[in-house]
């Protein structure tokens with residue numbers, strides 16, 4: 001449905017993306033994952049025809065974006081990085097305007113607007129001025145705007161940025177519901193967002209695609225992490241006791257005062273968390289929290305680009321990126 | 327064309343519901359309410375003195391020349407500053423607030439974008455001009471005059487205002503800042519009156535002919551006197567098209583940066 005071949009974009013001397021190629025099938029939800037400045041937004045702007053590439057081809061449904069931009073744009077709903085909303089318009093009027101711009105037939109205008117309002121739960125604020133809405137609500141208006149023409153392809157640039165956790169969950173489930181009816185490409189720098197919504201992930205780093213894989217493979221990559229985070233009440237004793245859990249275990253102070261990060265040596269068995277829990281209880285450390293340390297985006301990148309060694313070194317400092325960005 | 331109409335409709339609504347637009351209209355009406363009675367008074371004094379001296383064949387004794395043309399030149403002066411105020415946000419604000427992406431990714435061409443904005447700006451200008459027409463039209467209560475001449479003169483000013491609109495809209499497309507767009511636009515509006523000054527300073531007759539042809543005031547003068555000449559209309563329209571075309575190029579170039 002969406003095909004990109006050898007895209008390169010130069011901003012003056014600065015190369016934003018370099019030889020990016022990928023393909024997205026009809027009805028698929030693909031996550032476009034990468035850290036800040038990776039080139040996600042640039043790629044998306046090129047696919048939507050907002051910007052021309054320096055080199056390369058982008059096709060949507062077999063139509064070249066630059067040979068027949070109008071036909072392509074009819075098929076695309078796009079949420080840019082900054083929601084393109086007019087502060088002095090009311091939510092409903094704005095959506096009507098966008099629907100008309102996108103060439104929705106007159107008879108369907110009302111229906112489509114109501115649909116978009118309902119899907120993004122904006123019906124209560126439909127008469128409000130967009131300028132008076134909070135940032136999260138404006139983001140939702142941006143999502144509604146992408147949905148309003150009922151496009152075949154949805155391109156969402158960081159759709160959940162600025163939303164509260166409940167909204168994030170709702171938008172994610174919305175995306176899952178849309179799977180199958182629409183082809184969706186969404187960009188994010190949050191790993192768990194990809195897990196929650198996407199079937200496939202394209203990882204981009206410094207303008208190049210470093211991995212393009214199904215979600216299972218990505219999860220496999222994650223299961224390689226052999227670290228647990230534990231929080232206990234008996235902080236003084238904990239360090240020493242925990243080191244005795246198994247041979248070769250390393251214990252480090254975590255981010256919080258009562259938090260410890262336990263790295264197991266080598267490959268661990270499936271029961272390691274059971275064992276660890278029992279061990280802590282047996283030693284009366286007073287368990288507060290116990291969880292596996294999630295691999296974060298940085299680790300995934302590093303393991304993809306430089307192998308897992310350097311990921312260990314870096315992991316301590318950036319282990320919590322994921323939660324922080326959420 | 328569909329896209330242009332959608333944009334026109336949206337911008338026209340935005341104008342009519344915008345407090346700033348109403349403020350601009352209000353200010354213009356205030357100024358005209360001050361200067362029009364003054365012009366009327368001057369006209370009256372002229373007629374009175376002419377009555378005593380007994381010479382009525384003077385052209386300035388005609389209400390069109392003695393009053394309406396003075397009114398129109400005030401209007402023109404006001405438009406030099408008002409048109410940029412109407413056009414300044416049309417492109418620059420879209421760029422600043424990143425709503426331009428919405429237009430660039432909608433199934434419409436850049437011609438439609440420019441056309442829609444231009445039509446909306448012209449609509450607003452027309453609205454302003456209709457407001458200003460209240461003053462001469464109200465004279466119909468007191469005097470009989472030639473409506474055709476007045477209409478043609480107004481049409482002439484509208485053509486000049488269309489040139490302002492096209493130029494000022496172009497200025498707006500060049501920058502993200504409304505203020506910069508406004509200043510640029512005023513400078514261009516003023517400058518275009520000085521281009522024709524070349525007539526007086528060059529010696530060669532061909533150069534003089536060229537300057538005569540590109541001088542705004544030369545083309546306007548026949549119109550305000552009530553004569554429609556095709557060359558004049560062609561001249562104004564070609565300026566509008568020229569700046570419309572440049573504007574389209576700028577919009578299109580946004581994709582190539």
Ligand SMILES: Nc1ncnc2c1ncn2[C@@H]1O[C@H](COP(=O)(O)OP(=O)(O)OP(=O)(O)O)[C@@H](O)[C@H]1O
Nearest residue numbers: 011014016034035036037038039040041042043189
């Ligand atoms: N208009 C521009 N002019 C010059 N350089 C730009 C421009 N836009 C982006 N860049 C550069 O291109 C690179 C890719 O930017 P892009 O916005 O695509 O990243 P991103 O993956 O969307 O990042 P983020 O997660 O922060 O949104 C960056 O290095 C950025 O500095």
Ligand SMILES: [Mg+2]
Nearest residue numbers: 040041081157
């Ligand atoms: Mg981005």
